[in-house]
Amino acid sequence: MAKNKTVYYCTQCGNETPKWQGRCLACGAWNTIVEQPAAAAESKKKAGGSLSTSPLRKPRPMDDVEATDELRFPTGMSELDRVLGGGAVKGSLVLVGGAPGIGKSTLMLQICNSLCQFASVLYVSGEESERQIKLRAQRLGISGQGLYLYSETNLDDVVAAVEEQKPDILIVDSIQTVYNGESNSSPGSVAQVKECTMTLMHLAKGLGITVFVVGHINKEGSLAGPKVLEHMVDCVLHFEGEEHNSYRILRAAKNRFGATNEIGVFEMGDQGLSQVPNPSEALLSGRPQNTPGSCVTCVMEGVRPVLAEIQALLTPSAYGTSRRSCNGFDYNRAMMLSAVLEKRGGLMVSNCDVYVNVIGGLSITEPAADLALIVALASSFRDKPVPYDLAAIGEVGLTGELRAVHALNQRLSEVQRLGFTKCLIPARHSGKLVVPDGLQLIEVHNIRQAIAVLV
Structure with a gap:
């Protein structure tokens, strides 16, 4: 009598193995390998394919296929x-x-x-x-x-x-x-x-x-x-x-x-x-005035510009090792920017506990918010507020220079629409810059210039 063939697969990731083992080699999960008859697995594949209600189709030339709108x-x-x-x-x-x-x-x-x-x-x-x-x-x-x-x-x-x-x-x-x-x-x-x-x-x-x-x-x-x-x-x-x-x-x-x-x-x-x-207006509602450690930036969510408030808090560390905490901002990038601020900006933030927060539950991943975080950190360190009608947009490099960002004209339009009158941007920018009426641009080359201008 022929022996029924069986297969083993992981219920966590679906990886198939020829024999049972305690740990899945694909995902590393323990006790997730189960046995299944090969014939049953094959019949299920056939049954799943038979559930299709579409008629039998044949290959067609690409020129005969209609490409109408969805x-x-x-x-x-x-x-x-x-x-x-x-x-x-x-x-x-x-x-x-x-x-x-x-x-x-x-x-x-x-x-x-x-x-x-x-x-x-x-x-x-x-x-x-x-x-x-x-x-x-x-x-x-x-x-x-x-x-x-x-x-x-x-x-x-x-x-x-x-x-x-x-x-x-x-x-x-x-x-x-x-x-x-x-x-x-x-x-x-x-x-x-x-x-x-x-x-x-x-x-x-x-x-x-x-x-x-x-x-x-x-x-x-x-x-x-x-x-x-x-x-x-x-x-x-x-x-x-x-x-x-x-x-x-x-x-x-x-x-x-x-x-x-x-x-x-x-x-x-x-x-x-x-x-x-209008998510920008909703995310900025309740923003405090004349408070150190807060700066507004504009990020792109797909093709949609959204203003976000980045807050930073620096306090002297009471222990030997400083604490670092980020909410809504990438932790590794925030730590890199704090190191750049100390090395290139001249602010000794290594002896301080650093707390970063993005208001409204927004998660920021693009580098255009680097300059806003640098400004917020410097504002909190020196305990000097950033002007309430100012926003900051720009990417920061390891040498402290400011790099151009994409879709700058759309960001500036959104900044001006929300009532801001000043915007801090990199001096280097690609393409033709269209400045909205009533918006003053402050162009800087590096973070040291940005800190000197604002705080």
Whole structure:
């Protein structure tokens, strides 16, 4: 009698191995290797491929393929439409991920109120019952006319409901709770998430249904499940925000139908999520005047300029080793800039505890905010406030020089629109500079000149 062949795979990362071992060699996780019959794995692949409802296709010449514009429709939230590239695309698969309680389900339920006016929507929830969803919809002021609720976790039942209902839009909340009965692994495992997402992708492409999938994140902050999950979907949205902050930022990490790194800003309130069309003004609200250690800069989030306030606090160190803390700013870059400030700027900050904070929960990654942090550190060290109507834009090198930044004209326009009258920029800049009316530019070559001018 022939022996059944088996394969071993990691439930954490999906890596396959020929034999069992206590630790996965790919991700390093312990006790995550499980055994699975090879025949069952092969049958599942065939079953997953058979769920596609699209007819048999043949290769076509590229000249015969119609390259018309995508069929887009508004979601009812302009901030979400901005991140999606102008609206949702028919037949696309969108993945929305975020921390627990950040507002993913609230966002999906709120857009249903607008989508139901021109399309049929099927809301599949594996975490809440229909009654719970109805109570939450009433609290958010959603009528629910044209919205169909379905509390189910079995993938086969979900597919059958879609084929019977034939909705225009399908929302699955969440992908970690849906399971395929033919798989021996538990819901939320790597194999289950991969197979369920593949089936939903077949539904989206075969039937032309726009599918929104809600995904959880793990303790490392990345989307739970295999990395191939992000490759299969058309758009990956990350919903970010601080636990004790009402502002939420929706960021596009991948978008096949639009620009990436776009952001949408929302505010969580009693009536759900409300849009923030002017995030710069919201992030600068409540800014103190004549206070040392604060400077405003302009960063680019995709093609959108956003003003952010960077705060720095320097205090004499009470211990032998100085403390360093950063919130919203890259730690290694902040420490590099503090070293440049001491070496090239002449300020002895090595004996001080350094605390850096970006107001509003914004996370700054681009180097155009270097000059603002340098100015904030120098202002706190000398205990002299930066002029309230001044912003600083520029990249700082290791020799203390200031480098040019991209999209400077857009940044200056945003600075002038928010009422600032002065802007500190590098003396070297590329392209033709258009200075807005009422904005005075202060051009400097290095950080020593910048410190001398301001503080």
